[in-house]
Amino acid sequence: MKVFYSPEHQVHDPENEFTNAGAIPYPECARRATGIAAALSSNPSFEIEMPETIAPIALETIHDTGYLHFLAQVYAGQRSHTVELTPTTFPSRGRGRRPVTLKAQAGYYAFDTTPLTPGTWDAALTAAGSALTGADCLLEGARSAYALCRPPGHHAGRDYFGGYCYLNNAALATEKLAAHGRVALLDIDYHHGNGSQDIFYDSDQVFFVSIHADPDYQYPLYWGYADERGKGVGVGKTRNFPLPPNTGDKAYIETLDEALHCIEDFAPEYLIVSAGLDICREDPLGDWAITAEGVAQIGARIATAGVPTLLVQEGGYDLRDLGANVRQLLTAFI
């Protein structure tokens, strides 16, 4: 099984996250991805390859031109790891215009206090490259592939960042494959994939299904409720399964089976999995109780869909077990 990974992600490594409890060490750290890469490299079934370098124009299939300009230019020419730009003011609910100054645009393009650093753009570009190279891999006939993306992507929309995400890696791969057939995008991250949902909300070519912590108590708070089902020709092509605190293997697998049944009805030609491992019981950002054995079962169930599948790394913040959990998830695909 091919794994697409570039160590370039390490140029993006913010120091702090602002939370309601004050500043904490940034959970979405470079060690997450280096740890996964190390865990996979010990098994020869995983062929770790560098992704292709992509041109920013390739991102315009999903992302807004002004937004991409902002991300690419706000720290143009700087590479310091220590400078951070944290948005603190936001154009609330539809009002407010985009300022001319790039630094003042940060909150305009954000929906939370996720920081930008001088390395963010380069790191995000290689993560997007891993997902797009993974999509190419399926188009060339592979049954499965894994894009070890960092920073993650599923909270990023056409023109906004947040939740540690800047470019929507899974959505970019989905859009690329959607030119060749129907695509199901299954988001199993602990947090709702609001960016992905938003991007494909009015599409009938992409079926978005997400299983996540109930947004009424958990980030991202304003999206991911069960009655969000799509719009226009996309009505019925979005499905959300919010779950309560302490969700364990049994309840999760039952919900996953229901989600996979919906996907089966859609009869996709390709499957993208937004693979967040923050569902696991030791994860510092989650409150579920999924075991390592549960993760292996989740992977095995998804593999029964029987369509070419690209797994794209999203969240997962338990540095000790993250690599092993990814390996568990991928076992059924090798």
Added chain:
Amino acid sequence: MKVFYSPEHQVHDPENEFTNAGAIPYPECARRATGIAAALSSNPSFEIEMPETIAPIALETIHDTGYLHFLAQVYAGQRSHTVELTPTTFPSRGRGRRPVTLKAQAGYYAFDTTPLTPGTWDAALTAAGSALTGADCLLEGARSAYALCRPPGHHAGRDYFGGYCYLNNAALATEKLAAHGRVALLDIDYHHGNGSQDIFYDSDQVFFVSIHADPDYQYPLYWGYADERGKGVGVGKTRNFPLPPNTGDKAYIETLDEALHCIEDFAPEYLIVSAGLDICREDPLGDWAITAEGVAQIGARIATAGVPTLLVQEGGYDLRDLGANVRQLLTAFI
């Protein structure tokens, strides 16, 4: 000159503000208002009175019912000063629904990381009371009055808080007076009064004029540009005068004269002044160079409008000089 002030504001006194540079001591502190009250109490020309107690229903002339319910209930029954709820996630540009849980609604109703505390509602209610009692004072025939409001109000909109503001004191007074005649609302705070502008943007009964730091470099960033002029019947009834860093007395007074000329053309029956003293040269949040003498001139120029005038306290964070600066501003009105 009557001054309306309640010491109740002190139950709202957050510890920290989250900024791009990390947490800093909260600039909008209780000592601001107690200092102003002390500075005025030494002069018998100022008659300091308690405002009338207002019922929350009186706020519905301006504010959204759901928003008021949130503010009143999120900390219902708690009075601890040390608990703070800081919004960190926001429904970006029109998307996202209101969660059921009150604490999860904080970011839904906010446009920045301004915190809520258990005392916020009570403090905001008395500040609104001061402004509304001030409006009554004009209706009873007074030529001028001053509402020593804290927390301030001009960044708060119908259904959002931010910029240290929760209830829009000046807008509440304006709306009350607008039932009796045309009202001009002149905002001289260093920061654009985005909430006030938003509330009266489509009104032809209220003329909103603001002189402030250019939003392209200064908070609130997304509002306050010169070409924002109102909409519908309100077109032409909003005027913005953004000014550059280091603005001094001369440039300011020239702009103020232009603003007052616009107000004169509108021929209001009442004038509300959103009085922020963060325009002064020692202010830690501003970068202008207005002197104490300049402040006295500003007050004198505004007084020449010759209509019943209510001054409502907004910003101003230089604890040493704030009281003296307010006294300077009010001199022409006593």
